[in-house]
Amino acid sequence: GLGDVYKRQGEEIANKLISENSENKIPSLTYKLLSCLRTEDVHSFMNIILRLYMTYSLEVPSLLVKALNEKDLFLAYGYSFVNGLLSKYTSQNNKN
DSSP: OOOHHHHHHHHHHHHHHHTTGGGGGHHHHHHHHHHHHHHOOHHHHHHHHHHHHHHHOOOOOOOHHHTTTTTHHHHHHHHHHHHHHHHHHHHHHOOO
């Protein structure tokens, strides 16, 4: 389902951060994103995500853009994305 797609996008970002030796950024990133989701602050959430994609020269997923217009979709996207981000981070940390 879509949740899996969103989770994979989070995992891809996490993999990118890990490959750039920037996995230390993941906890604060996660915290900021969750804070945006809690307050349903679509604007700030998007700023963080877009900056991330641009920093690492990644293509912004079109599904992400669709999620902006619908609150339920935005929340589903956001939490799945964060879930993917964290799952890679925690599995990376368990290896060390």
